[in-house]
Amino acid sequence: MPVISVSQLNRYVKGLLEGDQNLAAVHISGEISNFTHHYKSGHLYMSLKDENAAVKAVMFKGHASKLVFKPEDGMRVIVKARVSLYENTGAFQIYIEEMQPDGVGALQIAFEQLKKKLAAEGLFEESRKRPLPPYPNRVGVITSPTGAAVRDIFNVLGRRYPLAQVVFCPVLVQGEGAAPSIVDAIRRFNAIGAADVLIVGRGGGSMEDLWAFNEESVARAVAASAIPVISAVGHETDFTICDFVADLRAPTPSAAAELAVPDARRLAAVVQTVEERLESATRRQVTAAGQRLELLRSKRCLSAPQYYTEEQAMRLDYLTRRFASAAKQPLGVADRRLAAAASKLDALSPLKVLGRGYAIGYGADGQVLDSVHRVTAGDRVRLRLADGTLHCQVTEIGEE
Numbered sequence: 443m444p445v446i447s448v449s450q451l452n453r454y455v456k457g458l459l460e461g462d463q464n465l466a467a468v469h470i471s472g473e474i475s476n477f478t479h480h481y482k483s484g485h486l487y488m489s490l491k492d493e494n495a496a497v498k499a500v501m502f503k504g505h506a507s508k509l510v511f512k513p514e515d516g517m518r519v520i521v522k523a524r525v526s527l528y529e530n531t532g533a534f535q536i537y538i539e540e541m542q543p544d545g546v547g548a549l550q551i552a553f554e555q556l557k558k559k560l561a562a563e564g565l566f567e568e569s570r571k572r573p574l575p576p577y578p579n580r581v582g583v584i585t586s587p588t589g590a591a592v593r594d595i596f597n598v599l600g601r602r603y604p605l606a607q608v609v610f611c612p613v614l615v616q617g618e619g620a621a622p623s624i625v626d627a628i629r630r631f632n633a634i635g636a637a638d639v640l641i642v643g644r645g646g647g648s649m650e651d652l653w654a655f656n657e658e659s660v661a662r663a664v665a666a667s668a669i670p671v672i673s674a675v676g677h678e679t680d681f682t683i684c685d686f687v688a689d690l691r692a693p694t695p696s697a698a699a700e701l702a703v704p705d706a707r708r709l710a711a712v713v714q715t716v717e718e719r720l721e722s723a724t725r726r727q728v729t730a731a732g733q734r735l736e737l738l739r740s741k742r743c744l745s746a747p748q749y750y751t752e753e754q755a756m757r758l759d760y761l762t763r764r765f766a767s768a769a770k771q772p773l774g775v776a777d778r779r780l781a782a783a784a785s786k787l788d789a790l791s792p793l794k795v796l797g798r799g800y801a802i803g804y805g806a807d808g809q810v811l812d813s814v815h816r817v818t819a820g821d822r823v824r825l826r827l828a829d830g831t832l833h834c835q836v837t838e839i840g841e842e
Contacts, residue, residue: 582637643674
C-alpha cells in the first residue's frame with residue numbers, strides 16, 4: 443500500500459469536497475460565534491454552531507463588503523457557502539458567499555445597529571439640535587427631481603411664503619449612488635452657505651427604497667451640517683436614521699415645507715392687527731394730548747402771562763425789602779460792638795498813658811527798662827514820650 447504525505451492527503455480530501463456538487467452551494471443555518479473582523483484584509487472569520495456541532499467559516503472581503511448589517515456573536519443567520527478544506531492546517535471549513543439574518547431582516551438589523559451606534563455618540567441628543575430660522579430668505583431642497591415630493595414641496599413653499607427663494611439641488615434618492623449624491627449636496631450647500639434651512643427627503647416606499655437615508659455617511663453629513671436640516675423621508679409611519687439625526691423631522695415632504703417657512707397670509711393678518719392696534723393707540727394718545735393742551739391753555743400763566751410776571755415782581759420787591767431790613771439789623775449791632783471795643787482799646791493804648799506825662803525807657807539792647815539794675819552810670823538809653831524820643835546818658839542811678 444503506497445505511503446502519501448500530509449499535503450497529498452489534505453489536497454486529496456479537498457478535491458473530494460470541492461468535487462461534490464452537493465457541497466458546492468449549501469444553505470446552512472446556525473449561530474455565529476468566535477466572530478473576528480480582520481480590518482486590514484476585510485475578511486470575516488467565525489464559527490457556525492448549533493446545539494450539537496460547530497464548523498469554521500470564512501467570508502472573504504468581496505462577499506463581506508456586500509453585507510448591509512454587521513455580523514456579531516450570538517446572531518442566528520442563514521448562509522450560502524461552499525464546503526472545502528484549508529490545506530495548510532487540514533481544517534475543514536465553509537466559505538460563505540451570502541449571509542442573511544435568520545428571522546429579522548438584514549436591513550432591519552443594520553438599521554438597529556447603526557441607530558445604536560449613533561445614539562451612543564450623542565448624535566440624537568436634543569441639546570445639539572438647532573432651531574429653525576423663523577423667516578428664512580433661502581430654502582434649500584435636496585430630493586429627486588421627479589416624483590410627487592418635489593412638486594409638493596415647491597407648491598407649499600410658493601403658497602405659504604413666496605418671499606423665500608427656493609434653491610433646489612436634484613439628487614438620487616434610491617439605488618447604489620443615492621447616499622453619495624445626498625452627502626455631496628449637503629456639503630455643497632454648507633460650503634457656499636446657499637440656504638438658511640435645508641429640506642432633505644423623498645416620498646414613501648419600502649425599507650429598501652428608503653435605505654439611502656439610513657446610510658451612515660448621510661447621517662453624519664446631516665449631523666455635521668451648519669445649516670439646520672429638516673428630514674422629510676417617506677410617510678408619517680416611516681422612520682429613518684436621517685430623521686433621528688436631523689434638527690427636525692417632518693412626517694411628509696409637504697409637512698417639511700410647512701415647517702420650514704411661516705404662513706405669509708397669517709403674518710399679513712398679524713401685521714394688520716398690529717397696525718390697527720397701533721392706529722387706535724395713536725388716536726387715544728393724540729386725544730389725550732389734546733385734552734392736556736386745552737387744560738394748559740386755560741391756565742392763567744398762559745392766558746394772562748403778565749399776571750404771573752407781575753405777581754413774581756411784587757414778591758421780589760417784598761423779599762428785597764425783607765433782605766435789606768434783615769441785613770441792617772446785624773450791621774447796627776456790629777457797629778455798636780465795634781465802637782465799644784475801640785473805646786476800650788483806646789483806653790488801654792500806651793499812647794494814652796504817654797500822653798499823661800509818662801515815658802518808656804529802652805536800654806542799649808533795645809529792651810524795655812523795667813528796673814534800675816538793668817543800666818549802669820554812663821549807659822546810653824532812649825526815652826519814648828508821647829510826641830517823640832529822647833536819647834540820654836545815665837549819669838547817676840538812684841534806687842528806691
